[in-house]
Structure formats: structure tokens, C-alpha cells
Amino acid sequence: MRVRRLAAWTALPLVVTLGLAACGSGGNGGSSGSAQDAAVSIQISEPQHLVPTNTTETSGSQVLAGLFSPLVDYDAQNKPYEVAAQSVTPSDNNKVWTIKLKDGFTFHNGEKVTSDDYINAWNYGAYAPNGQGASYFFEKIAGYQDLQGDKPKAKTMSGLKKVDDLTFQVALSEPYIDFRSMLGYTAFYPLPKAAFSAPGVLNDSYEQAPIGQGPFKMKGTWQHDSKLDVERYDAYPGEKPKVKDVEFRVYQQLTAAYSDLQSDNLDVLPTIPTENLSTAQSDLGENYQTSPMSSFQFLAFPTFEKDYSKPDVRKAISMAIDRDEITKSIFKGSQQSARSFVSPVLPGYRDNTTGAAGQFNPTEAKKLYQAAGGPSKITISYNGDGGHKDWVDATCNQLKANLGVDCVGSAEPKFADLLTKVEKKQPVGLFRMGWVMDYPSMEDYLGPLYSTNGSSNYYGYSNPEFDRLVKEGAAAPTQAEAIKKYQQAEDILAKDMPVIPLRFGENVYGHSSKVKNVQMDLFQRVNLVKIEAAS
Amino acid sequence: MFRFILRRLLQMVLAFFGTTLIVYALMFAGQGDPIQALAGERPVTAAQRAYLTQKYHLDQTGVGGFFYRYLDYVKNLLQGDLGQSLTGRQIGDILQQAWPVTVRLALIALAVAIVFGVTAGVIAGIRRASIFDNSTLVLTLLVLGIPTIVLAPIAQYFLGVKWQLFPPTAGAQPSLYALLLPGIVLGSLSLATALRLTRTSVAENLRADYVRTARSKGLVKRRIVSVHVLRNSLIPVVTFLGVELGNLMSGAIITEGVFNIPGVGFNLFRGIRTEDGPLVVGIVSVLVVVYLVSNLVVDVLYAVLDPRIRYE
Numbered sequence: 001m002r003v004r005r006l007a008a009w010t011a012l013p014l015v016v017t018l019g020l021a022a023c024g025s026g027g028n029g030g031s032s033g034s035a036q037d038a039a040v041s042i043q044i045s046e047p048q049h050l051v052p053t054n055t056t057e058t059s060g061s062q063v064l065a066g067l068f069s070p071l072v073d074y075d076a077q078n079k080p081y082e083v084a085a086q087s088v089t090p091s092d093n094n095k096v097w098t099i100k101l102k103d104g105f106t107f108h109n110g111e112k113v114t115s116d117d118y119i120n121a122w123n124y125g126a127y128a129p130n131g132q133g134a135s136y137f138f139e140k141i142a143g144y145q146d147l148q149g150d151k152p153k154a155k156t157m158s159g160l161k162k163v164d165d166l167t168f169q170v171a172l173s174e175p176y177i178d179f180r181s182m183l184g185y186t187a188f189y190p191l192p193k194a195a196f197s198a199p200g201v202l203n204d205s206y207e208q209a210p211i212g213q214g215p216f217k218m219k220g221t222w223q224h225d226s227k228l229d230v231e232r233y234d235a236y237p238g239e240k241p242k243v244k245d246v247e248f249r250v251y252q253q254l255t256a257a258y259s260d261l262q263s264d265n266l267d268v269l270p271t272i273p274t275e276n277l278s279t280a281q282s283d284l285g286e287n288y289q290t291s292p293m294s295s296f297q298f299l300a301f302p303t304f305e306k307d308y309s310k311p312d313v314r315k316a317i318s319m320a321i322d323r324d325e326i327t328k329s330i331f332k333g334s335q336q337s338a339r340s341f342v343s344p345v346l347p348g349y350r351d352n353t354t355g356a357a358g359q360f361n362p363t364e365a366k367k368l369y370q371a372a373g374g375p376s377k378i379t380i381s382y383n384g385d386g387g388h389k390d391w392v393d394a395t396c397n398q399l400k401a402n403l404g405v406d407c408v409g410s411a412e413p414k415f416a417d418l419l420t421k422v423e424k425k426q427p428v429g430l431f432r433m434g435w436v437m438d439y440p441s442m443e444d445y446l447g448p449l450y451s452t453n454g455s456s457n458y459y460g461y462s463n464p465e466f467d468r469l470v471k472e473g474a475a476a477p478t479q480a481e482a483i484k485k486y487q488q489a490e491d492i493l494a495k496d497m498p499v500i501p502l503r504f505g506e507n508v509y510g511h512s513s514k515v516k517n518v519q520m521d522l523f524q525r526v527n528l529v530k531i532e533a534a535s
Numbered sequence: 536m537f538r539f540i541l542r543r544l545l546q547m548v549l550a551f552f553g554t555t556l557i558v559y560a561l562m563f564a565g566q567g568d569p570i571q572a573l574a575g576e577r578p579v580t581a582a583q584r585a586y587l588t589q590k591y592h593l594d595q596t597g598v599g600g601f602f603y604r605y606l607d608y609v610k611n612l613l614q615g616d617l618g619q620s621l622t623g624r625q626i627g628d629i630l631q632q633a634w635p636v637t638v639r640l641a642l643i644a645l646a647v648a649i650v651f652g653v654t655a656g657v658i659a660g661i662r663r664a665s666i667f668d669n670s671t672l673v674l675t676l677l678v679l680g681i682p683t684i685v686l687a688p689i690a691q692y693f694l695g696v697k698w699q700l701f702p703p704t705a706g707a708q709p710s711l712y713a714l715l716l717p718g719i720v721l722g723s724l725s726l727a728t729a730l731r732l733t734r735t736s737v738a739e740n741l742r743a744d745y746v747r748t749a750r751s752k753g754l755v756k757r758r759i760v761s762v763h764v765l766r767n768s769l770i771p772v773v774t775f776l777g778v779e780l781g782n783l784m785s786g787a788i789i790t791e792g793v794f795n796i797p798g799v800g801f802n803l804f805r806g807i808r809t810e811d812g813p814l815v816v817g818i819v820s821v822l823v824v825v826y827l828v829s830n831l832v833v834d835v836l837y838a839v840l841d842p843r844i845r846y847e
Contacts, residue, residue, distance in 0.1 A: 046805075048573070048622045056577055131586025133574070148582055224624065224632060225797035226707030249706070252805075255688070256795040259703040262696045385808070414808075416571035434576055448578070455578040 038533030039245035040267040040515050042526055043257040046225050046250050050207045052189040053125025053132040061186050062270075062525045063248050066230050067108075067212035068189040069238055071099065072180060078345055078440040078522065080181045083238060084113070084213065086166075088183065094175040094477065099183075101166040104237040107192040108217035115168035117190035123147075123156045124200060125187055134187035136455070137438070140179065142171040155200055175475040177482045178441040185439050215241045215529055225250055242517075242532040264512045268526050272508045274387050277332045284510045290334070294343045294437040294522045295505030296445070297335070299380065299395075299430045302422070303498055304460035307375040308430075314497040315357040316369035317378070317430075320402035321395055322360045327503055330391050334508045338501035341493045342445040343437060345522050348483035353494050354501060362402040369403050377406040379429025383418050384411035388432055395502075422458045433458070433499070440522065442486040446470045450493060461498035536838070540831070547827045552609070554823045555816060559605050562812040569593065569810035573621050591621065591813075608816070617820075618813040620806070626817040629802055634821070636707065636714075637791070637798030641783035643711075643718030645776065648725040653772060656733025660768070661760065663738050671734075675727035687720050687793040704795040717794040721787055725779045732775055736768035743767075770840050777833030781826040 047060035055061055072080040086100040105113040124130060126138035128148045138144050142159030146152060159171035195206045209221045216230035228248040232241050251257040254273035260266035262283060272280045281288050301308040308314060323337035339358035342349055352358060378399055382388040396407040412418040421428050437444045448454045451470055452462040466489050473485030507520040516534040519527040570579055570587050588594050595603050611618055617626035659668040694716055695703030701716040741764060749759045788800035799818055806814035837844050
């Protein structure tokens, strides 16, 4: 008998939990009420961080785009125009920039936005011990170097100077023509005084319910792995949003979000999953949409290896790839063939800068390849977790057929593993890379990707003439002159062919029948001010 | 009995630390560059790399570094601190959010397996070679043959999107109704196994001597099956289901992904993908506890089902 009673006690917790499983609250539905009070839901993945200077991925940036208003935004031609700033005026040599703020902006807690809020936020972001992911955006500001290292010399950048409550000056260490464009990036949002517990120390709780000065304010706190609710901030002086509530719903998998979109449980899906691309157009009808974005996919050469050190070998490989065939059969037209080194969304973009090397020409390619003595075996490395296998294999098959070489695709588990190997100069062969711009400027492609000290130049490409032209472009007095220099630099790339441009991306998105006027920007973010409920 | 449970509990402490050591060592050995994995395809600045390296002691490598980090981890664990994930969230908080929904899902799956699996198994066992028996045989074969990664999206598409019988996804605070479809999908595999186990066991016991005796005593068939046969037939099924409870909680990675349930499986998947050592070890530690406890419950239930089994 004793045995049985004890067993009953052990089994009891199980029964209790079973009972608990029956409890639970119901989920809320979609939009309702009049159009002005409508609620919309948008898919995101779990953001990594929600502090502006620490937010570099799309999901976090999407949320912050609702909570904050940038100093400048970009028009249809991707030229910057002022939003929270009244004016952004450079000195004659583009070295000192005076930023005047618009009067009337307040943070969601009622604080008036002043120039101090910008200066404090930027200093916080640049200070190395804070470990902010976007800190490199401040490196052009004078005094940034003093905030680096284990024990920085200073806590504030000498280049930031307050003039009055609504005006401040930014001194750069080098003249930079595109600084105005740069100000549109997430890292340049201000932080309210309430965000700091002491000067330069951010409240731990700030991230859980960020206070901004944008069109929407937080409703409650960040519900991790679940959702983030925001509502219209009525005191916002800029363009008023046309919906009242936005729910950013966290999905782990895009395919799950796609199922919800099909049954109107979700309003906007900013990226249609690759698995559903072939059926999405018929599934969604006119709610399936595309718009330009800035992503750029390319194959990089280890130019430090003897096999690939000759530009002719690199050009021959490029000519042996039929880009149009791959974009059509594998990407179903959701990406465009690339034959230039910068994205078509940029001012200064030109078609076909790669010239003959970008055109598919198997006979010429083979001749050139043999004359230049290219390797008899080509490897293309890629990260296995990003859905790259199909196009890499297709590219390999084209190289096999057109160049008569042996070609294999080799998968690394993650992009980090691939980079580690490349950095150690292990033989990986060609490897795939991608790039999305931070702000619309040719320099944002040319600088990091191809200049000798570029942050993403993993392929050892170095051409002093190119570096000089990019530098001169950045220091040019006018946009037109800058673009001219950048274009000259791009021409050098076409001669040297350090990478093979493959494809430019597009936003391929869908929305439910409950919303209309859904627009996406170049950064894969939904425009939260324009979206409306369909009545 | 009391001493038995006490002894098992003490063994559990040892098993717990042994497994965390192994899991920690595996994560440590397999770790490439977690900072780059976290950043995805963006370049990482030197400042941020230095910050994260220092914060998570990532510079401590080799055997000495391993024990330094493991002991540091255990020290914090004993103070009830599971540490921080690489994105700076408290792992305790993550688990606190992830467990309830996973437990609910697992229990629904288990309930489905028990109610349908055991019932159908008993019927199939009694009516051996009948149409019912044969059709369940084919059906279970089918279910056992289809992996969850296929079954879950198909069920979601037809029952959720096309015919709109269930909500297509469940979300973080799902209603019981929203969890039903994922629960059925998750439980279908255990259901099939439980059904086959019960059927075989019942069929075998029906031919046992004690059943013949009971029948010759003139007992009604109902009583023979429900009291005599069922009790003996359930021993293997209970063993299976007990272990299965642990499986259901850890093995829901696919189901949780398809139905967007941010439970343990999702966090485990994310932790492995971003090489987030502390998060993976934290989750696995709790999973180990679940396995140990469910095994203990199974052992105790044995004694109830079969009085001949004694633990002294």
C-alpha cells in the first residue's frame, strides 16, 4: 500500500501540469475598426538589439524605423532630404557639418529633443568599451580614435560640438561629401536623457522599451521571441501614420509567416521565402509585389593565390557564366543579373561597367582561359545555411561545360567558418559574398569591398590607383565631382575584375488583402507612415 | 521505496553534472567563431570583437581555458545564474519563457498518443487480424514512414491554410485550440509507436495462462481485458511514453519552427546556429533534468502496475 501512495504523490505533479496545459489566453486577431484606427501586423525575426548604435540587422532596424525619425531620409532618386533636421550644411571643404534640428520634436516620454541627445547618443555608440555593433559609423568623426582600445583616452569625441539647443557641429577627420547621406542610418538616431542612468551609461531596461522621437511609440515592452507592439505617437510633428497600431510579430521561419499571410493572419511579409517563390505570384495575386533594393551578390577570387592572380583568368570565368539563365531558372526573376560593381539604386550607377567580361560568351571565355593558363580545377565555396547550393551548383555546371574544367561547390557550415578560412588564406577557391548598403553612396560599396583596407575586402585586392580615386571622390567638393571619381575607380575594377558581379537583389514581398499602399525601402523595411488599412 | 527514490535523486545530481560537462565540452570543441556567427555576413569591428571576447571569456582556449570557463559556468549555475546569451539576454529569462509553451505542446502530444494510441492499440490487440487491426497497421506504417519535416508543413497547408480548420501558426501565447494541430503532428509518431506496442502486448497477454484461468473462472471479458490484461500490457507502453515525454520536449525543433512556437526547440536551434554555447548548455541542462525525472516517474509507475516489482 505504501508503494502506491507514494506513486500517487509522484504522479500528482504530472496531472497538475496536464491541467495547466489546458489554460492559456487566446491570440488576438488582425485589424478591425475604422481605417484610421487600424492595426497592422508585420513579420520580423527576433531583433538582436534595439539600441540604435547597436542595431545593424534588418529586423531591429525595422522596429527602430517606427520608433525614431532619422535626420535625413532618401527620396525616389535616393538623394537625402531632411526629416528631423532643419538643415545639414557642410563647410566649404565638407569637413565641418552644421546640423540644425527642427523645432517641435519630442521624445515619447515628453522630453524635448535637443542637440545634446544626438551628441550623447553618438558618443555612447563610438565608445569602444560599450561594444556597440555600429560604432564604426562614427569613425569619420574627429576624435573617434581617442575612444578606442581597452582604456580609451576620452569618453567624448572632440569633433562633436554643441552650438545651441537645436544646433550642433560635427567635425570630420577627413572631408567627406556623403556625410549627409550617412546621417540616414539607424546609428545616428538620438537617445533621450531618460535612456541614461549616468552620463555615458545606458539603462539596462532602455532596450526593453526604447523611447524614441518617431511616429510610433512602444506599447508595453519588447516581448522576446513573440512580438513588439507600437502605437501612433500623436505629438509627432512629421507626416502622420495612417494606422494606429503596428504589431511586429516575431517568426522563426519565413515559411510559417507565409502560411499566416495566405490566411490573412499576418498583414505584411517583407521577404517571401525562397521555397514559395514559384507559387507566390499565383497564391497572392496582386498582393505579391517587388521593389528595388540594394543587395549585391558576387563571387570573390582569392587574388593572392597564383591560380587566380591574372585578371584574364578572372575575366574568362566571368564570361563563362550565363547570369540570365540562373536568375531565370533558379531565382524565378526575383533577382537581376549584375554586370556592374555597385547597385543600380545608387546615384552614379552605370549599366554594364564590366564590359565584355560581363557578357556570356563561352567560346571567347574558353580561348581566353586557356591562353591565360587558368587552373584545371575550380572550387566555389559557400555557406551551407543560406540557400546558396542551387545557384553555386548551376554556376559550376556552366563552368564545367563552357571552360572544360572540373568544378565543385564546397559548402562550409556557416558564413563565419568560410570567413575564418579565407582570413587564414586556406585554399577555398572562389567564394561567394554578398553586400547590402548602409546608405546610398557609391563609396559605401567601393570603400569597404574593394579598397586595400576595406572592412570586407577578404580577397586581398589592392590597387593604389583605385584607393586614391575613391579617397579623392570622398573628398570632392560636389556630388557630381565625387561621382565622377567613383566612376573612374569603378572602371579600374572592370579592368582588374577582383570579383565577379552576379546578381542584384529585389524586395519580393507580399501583404494581406486587409492593407494597401505597402511600400518597402532599399533596406528591406516597410514604410510605416504610408501603409494603410484597406477599407 | 523511499530509499530508492533518495538514491535515484542523488544519482541524478551526478548525472546532471556529468552531462553538463560533456555538453559544455562538445560546444567548446565545436565552437568556431561565435562573434562572426552572431554578426551574420557583416564585418565585425575590432572594438566589438574585443568587447564580446572579454565579456564571454572567449580568449580562454585550450584545456586550461576550457576548465576555467566550465568552472566559471558551474559556479554561476550553483548560484542559480544560467548566464547570458550572446545577445545579452538572461538565459534564465529565455528558459522561463520557452518552457511553458513547450511543456504544453509536449503534454498535448502525449495526451494524443495515450488517448488514441493506447485505445486503438487495445482494440487492435483484441480483434487481431480484423479489418480494424489491418487498417491501423497500414496507417501507423504510413505515419512512421513520413518524417515530421514533411508531415508538419503538409498538415499546416491543408488544415490551416486551405481548409482553415485550425490557425496556421500558434505564436507565443497560443490558445489550446491553436496548439492542437502542432500537438497532433508532434504526437503522431509517438501515437503510432504506442499503438503498435500496445497491440502486440495485449495480443500476447490474451494468450497467457492467467487469462485462460480468469476465463475459466467465468469472468466477463470486459473485466478480463480492463483489469488483468491491460495492467500487464501497459508496462512496456509506460516505459516508452515516459522516455517519449523527454523526447517530445527536446525534439520539437521542427514542429515549433513550422508552427512558429518560440519554445525550447526554437531556442536550441538558434543557440546551435549562432554557436551560443551558454544558451545550448543551459537548455540541455534542463532537458537532462526532464529526462531524469520522467525516468524516475516511469520506475515508480512500474511498481504500481506490477506489484511483483519492488525497489528495496
